[in-house]
Amino acid sequence: MTATSSNHILRLLRLFLAPMLAALLGNLIAMPAAAQQASQTQSSTRKLKLSTPPEYPELARKMNIQGVARVLLTVTADGRVVGVKELGGNPVLVSALVQAVRKWKYEAADRESEIEVRFEFLQNH
Numbered sequence: 001m002t003a004t005s006s007n008h009i010l011r012l013l014r015l016f017l018a019p020m021l022a023a024l025l026g027n028l029i030a031m032p033a034a035a036q037q038a039s040q041t042q043s044s045t046r047k048l049k050l051s052t053p054p055e056y057p058e059l060a061r062k063m064n065i066q067g068v069a070r071v072l073l074t075v076t077a078d079g080r081v082v083g084v085k086e087l088g089g090n091p092v093l094v095s096a097l098v099q100a101v102r103k104w105k106y107e108a109a110d111r112e113s114e115i116e117v118r119f120e121f122l123q124n125h
Helices: 003-026 057-064 089-099
Strands: 036-042 048-050 066-076 083-090 113-121
Touching: 057 089, 066 089, 083 089, 089 113
Parallel strands: none
Antiparallel strands: 036 113, 066 083, 066 113
16 A cells, blocks of 8 residues: 555545544543543442553544543453443444453442443643
């Protein structure tokens, strides 16, 4: 693939994704500025035992896509993530978050839990 065709593809992606991104980001509540951060809202007091932050997608970096991605986790009583539901954010960023949270582990509890995770992707300039 030539540099010209790569630039053409990037321009087309920007045209397609920009309006969708603006609509998605317009509905999100801004989080405090940070390089990258994760927060979770949960009904129980489950603590995270093992987590690796999502990798910033190369496509998002090239297109300067930033913002919050949100997912809802289903966590078993023994702390394994067995389900991930996408709640909002740019699809490129949400996909990176989904890949990461599937590997997370929580402390054991007496029952299954649902945990909302919000992750803010910001590029370091």
